Amino acid sequence: MEPAVPPQASLLLVDDHAGNLVTLQAILAPLGHELVTALSGEEALGHLLRKNFALILLDVQMAGMNGFELAAIIKRHVPIIFMTAVGKDAAHVFRGYSEGAVDYLVKPFDPDILRAKVSVFVDLHIKEQTIKAQEHILREHQREVLERENEVRYRRLLDAMPQCIWATDATGHVDYWNRAGLEYCGLRPEEVSEDSFWEQLHPEDRAAAREDWERDKRGHIPLERPIRIRNAATGEYRWHLARAVPERDEGGAITGWIATATDIDDQKRAEQTLEATIALRDDFLSVASHELRTPLTSLKLEAANLLRRARRGDLTDDRLVTRLERIDAQAARMHRLINELLDVSRIVAGRLELSLEEVDLVQVVGEVVLQFKEEAARVGCTLSIAMPSEAVGHWDRSRLEQVVTNLITNAIKYGGGKPIAIEVVEHGDRIRLVVCDHGVGIPPEDQDRIFDRFERAAPTRNYSGIGLGLWIVKQIIDALGGTVTVDSIPDRGSAFTVELPRWNGAALTRPPAADLDHPRFPELARGAARSP
Amino acid sequence: MITLSKRMTTKTILLVEDDFDLRDIIQDILEDEGYDVVPAHDGRQALEYLRSAADPRPDAVVLDLMLPHVSGWEVLDATRSEADLGTIPVIVISAAERQRPVGVAEFFKKPFNLERLLQSIRERTSSAD
Numbered sequence: 001m002e003p004a005v006p007p008q009a010s011l012l013l014v015d016d017h018a019g020n021l022v023t024l025q026a027i028l029a030p031l032g033h034e035l036v037t038a039l040s041g042e043e044a045l046g047h048l049l050r051k052n053f054a055l056i057l058l059d060v061q062m063a064g065m066n067g068f069e070l071a072a073i074i075k076r077h078v079p080i081i082f083m084t085a086v087g088k089d090a091a092h093v094f095r096g097y098s099e100g101a102v103d104y105l106v107k108p109f110d111p112d113i114l115r116a117k118v119s120v121f122v123d124l125h126i127k128e129q130t131i132k133a134q135e136h137i138l139r140e141h142q143r144e145v146l147e148r149e150n151e152v153r154y155r156r157l158l159d160a161m162p163q164c165i166w167a168t169d170a171t172g173h174v175d176y177w178n179r180a181g182l183e184y185c186g187l188r189p190e191e192v193s194e195d196s197f198w199e200q201l202h203p204e205d206r207a208a209a210r211e212d213w214e215r216d217k218r219g220h221i222p223l224e225r226p227i228r229i230r231n232a233a234t235g236e237y238r239w240h241l242a243r244a245v246p247e248r249d250e251g252g253a254i255t256g257w258i259a260t261a262t263d264i265d266d267q268k269r270a271e272q273t274l275e276a277t278i279a280l281r282d283d284f285l286s287v288a289s290h291e292l293r294t295p296l297t298s299l300k301l302e303a304a305n306l307l308r309r310a311r312r313g314d315l316t317d318d319r320l321v322t323r324l325e326r327i328d329a330q331a332a333r334m335h336r337l338i339n340e341l342l343d344v345s346r347i348v349a350g351r352l353e354l355s356l357e358e359v360d361l362v363q364v365v366g367e368v369v370l371q372f373k374e375e376a377a378r379v380g381c382t383l384s385i386a387m388p389s390e391a392v393g394h395w396d397r398s399r400l401e402q403v404v405t406n407l408i409t410n411a412i413k414y415g416g417g418k419p420i421a422i423e424v425v426e427h428g429d430r431i432r433l434v435v436c437d438h439g440v441g442i443p444p445e446d447q448d449r450i451f452d453r454f455e456r457a458a459p460t461r462n463y464s465g466i467g468l469g470l471w472i473v474k475q476i477i478d479a480l481g482g483t484v485t486v487d488s489i490p491d492r493g494s495a496f497t498v499e500l501p502r503w504n505g506a507a508l509t510r511p512p513a514a515d516l517d518h519p520r521f522p523e524l525a526r527g528a529a530r531s532p
Numbered sequence: 533m534i535t536l537s538k539r540m541t542t543k544t545i546l547l548v549e550d551d552f553d554l555r556d557i558i559q560d561i562l563e564d565e566g567y568d569v570v571p572a573h574d575g576r577q578a579l580e581y582l583r584s585a586a587d588p589r590p591d592a593v594v595l596d597l598m599l600p601h602v603s604g605w606e607v608l609d610a611t612r613s614e615a616d617l618g619t620i621p622v623i624v625i626s627a628a629e630r631q632r633p634v635g636v637a638e639f640f641k642k643p644f645n646l647e648r649l650l651q652s653i654r655e656r657t658s659s660a661d
Contacts, residue, residue, distance in 0.1 A: 290627055290628060293627040293642045293643060294551050294554055294627060294642065295553070296642075296643045297554055297625075297627075297642040297643040297644070298551070298553045298554045298557050300643045300646075301554070301557050301558065301561065301643075301646055302557055304645070304646035304647070305557075305560075305561050305564075305646060308646070308647075326553070326557065329553070330553060333553070379552075413552055414552075440573055440574075440600075443600065443601055446600070490601070
């Protein structure tokens with residue numbers, strides 16, 4: 001009758017006669033279960049609140065709360081065996097079952113039958129508990145599996161995102177890098193440490209960003225900041241927009257932070273380029289308006305003076321022609337200046353295009369000298385030339401003319417009324433052009449700067465007027481593969497030297513023009529025949 | 533530098549302007565108006581002349597500010613600080629500045645009105661008589 005090792009269950013015995021409880025205890029003791037007694041319905045309820053019972057043995061006839069009333073309160077949560085001395089008439093029994101009894105027992109009890117019935121219900125109870133426990137474990141397990149799946153999905157999601165993503169713990173220490181983050185920084189998961197993150201930032205951004213982070217994470221508000229992060233593959237720093245958002249649990253406490261970094265390098269560089277372009281444009285406009293003022297002043301004065309005299313009837317032929325020539329010269333000067341300004345703007349935009357052809361420098365110099373001969377002579381800067389019969393090379397004719405014009409007009413302007421010497425010399429594959437004046441010269445501290453473009457940051461003392469022309473000359477000569485230099489002594493004069501290679505392979509944009517006399521043998525064209 | 537023979541009523545103008553064309557034109561016009569003109573290309577030449585106490589002492593200075601070697605600003609500093617130079621009226625012509633610098637009698641922004649410049653020179657040099 002006794003099970004081998006019966007599991008402990010708790011049984012509640014309720015009877016208002018202590019003697020009956022003792023009898024019950026005696027009968028049930030061999031089953032080995034815990035037996036709890038109660039002398040009233042109220043006491044029974046007290047026990048029920050504190051313990052989980054497998055079965056209640058309940059006396060129907062009790063003073064105070066009777067069995068049926070107690071059963072109604074218990075409401076079938078625990079199986080009840082009613083015990084009664086009263087006869088088992090049908091109505092009585094029915095009420096018992098309807099109030100939640102699972103069985104009836106009539107006193108006096110047969111101990112074996114009682115023990116057997118109790119055992120059945122206890123087994124049932126135990127099985128129920130076991131099932132409930134298993135259910136609970138299963139649910140726990142399922143929840144864990146779901147969590148892990150979510151976690152996996154979450155990580156997969158983070159890894160699928162192109163942005164670099166980090167997660168931190170509640171104190172703000174980085175404990176997770178997504179795949180993109182690891183790849184971008186060239187790190188393996190096992191190499192990562194708290195400092196690894198900060199080490200990837202640009203040195204100039206590092207300290208400030210870290211400071212901001214330490215300060216703002218305490219404020220528990222999302223942060224946003226541009227920073228530069230080193231790309232491991234290229235070694236260069238790229239601008240990113242870093243954002244950090246706090247993660248909170250149900251109570252609102254911060255459990256960590258998620259930080260993302262979105263690549264904004266292209267936009268940032270575009271912004272910087274735009275800013276630089278605007279600054280350049282502003283400088284340009286400022287210089288342009290300044291440069292044009294002087295020739296405009298000369299022109300205006302000349303015209304105003306002529307007007308005064310005309311109104312006074314005081315215009316004489318000899319001065320009139322000279323004055324009108326000067327007005328014409330100033331207008332031409334402004335025209336040249338405007339062209340130079342346009343040139344500068346074109347060159348800066350990368351639109352300096354050379355069309356190369358066979359050019360005789362001697363011829364070009366000759367033409368320019370002819371053009372400025374009179375103007376030069378007028379101020380005493382007579383032009384003298386020393387050139388071979390020809391000096392041919394592969395250059396851009398009009399740009400070369402521009403160079404020669406610029407050098408000669410500068411020499412006249414700053415020539416101090418003294419003669420100007422122009423020289424062309426051949427040195428095998430290289431041609432040299434020298435324009436030498438004996439005028440005011442250039443201070444040593446300015447000699448490096450005269451080939452620079454205007455800069456607004458330049459000191460108020462500037463070598464006015466020369467500004468743009470020489471920069472353009474340098475750009476053109478550089479593009480042709482040559483060099484331009486100056487030697488100068490203040491009050492003694494200046495010598496500008498241009499050296500050009502006859503042929504510059506890198507600057508080639510068009511194939512040499514074939515000689516029409518030898519259509520089938522282009523190698524017999526003039527250029528080739530001239531090689532030393 | 534050209535020194536013309538002095539007549540009692542002839543006023544001398546020290547003209548400091550580095551642009552050749554502009555300097556030539558202003559010199560031409562002033563000489564036609566009957567002034568003697570001492571041209572200078574830069575601040576250094578101007579100060580040299582002023583400090584040398586050479587004959588003739590200028591009755592006025594027409595000064596451009598943007599000059600090579602020594603700028604118009606430095607010339608102004610000298611006229612303000614050196615006692616015997618402080619009495620010479622300085623008329624500034626300038627492309628860059630917007631307003632009259634301190635210690636300057638009159639200021640003209642390029643391009644300026646010829647009549648007004650001549651009027652100004654007339655006024656500033658007449659008091660010397």
